[in-house]
Amino acid sequence: MRVTLVRRRDALRKALAGDLSLLRELHQQKTGDPLDAAADTVQDELNSQLVEVESRELTAIEEAIEKFDAGTYGNCEDCGKPIPLNRLRAIPYASDCIDCRRAAERGTDSSSAAVPWNRIFDMSEADTV
Known part of the structure; x- marks a missing residue:
C-alpha cells in the first residue's frame, strides 16, 4: 500500500507542476476579443478547480504516508x-x-x-x- 501511495503522490506532484505551469502561461497570454477572454476565464476556473482537487488528494496521500511510517495507517x-x-x-488514503x-x-x-x-x-x- 505504501508503494501505491508513493507512486500516486509522485504522479500528482508532476501533474500539479504541469497544471500550475499551464495556469502561469495562460495568464501571460493576451486575449484577442471578449469571447476569447471569456473562454480563457472559464478555462482558468476549470484548471484552478482541478489544481485544488489534486492538492487536496496530495495532502491526504502525504498524511497517509506519514501514518504508514508512524504505524497508524489503516x-x-x-x-x-x-x-x-x-x-x-x-482509496489508499482513506482515513475513516x-x-x-x-x-x-x-x-x-x-x-x-x-x-x-x-x-x-x-x-x-x-x-x-
Missing part, C-alpha cells in the same frame, strides 16, 4: 477500528471506515467533514428518498 480516525482492506485498495464516513455524510458526526470527491453512496437509501 485505522479509522473516528472510531479507531481497522479500515477494511477493500476500502484501502479503492465506511460506517464513520456515512455518519459524517449524514451530518450525525460533526467531528469529520464530508469530502465531496470521496463520497460513499448507499444505493438502498437513495432508492427510498
Whole structure:
C-alpha cells in the first residue's frame, strides 16, 4: 500500500507542476476579443478547480504516508477500528471506515467533514428518498 501511495503522490506532484505551469502561461497570454477572454476565464476556473482537487488528494496521500511510517495507517480516525482492506485498495488514503464516513455524510458526526470527491453512496437509501 505504501508503494501505491508513493507512486500516486509522485504522479500528482508532476501533474500539479504541469497544471500550475499551464495556469502561469495562460495568464501571460493576451486575449484577442471578449469571447476569447471569456473562454480563457472559464478555462482558468476549470484548471484552478482541478489544481485544488489534486492538492487536496496530495495532502491526504502525504498524511497517509506519514501514518504508514508512524504505524497508524489503516485505522479509522473516528472510531479507531481497522479500515477494511477493500476500502484501502479503492482509496489508499482513506482515513475513516465506511460506517464513520456515512455518519459524517449524514451530518450525525460533526467531528469529520464530508469530502465531496470521496463520497460513499448507499444505493438502498437513495432508492427510498
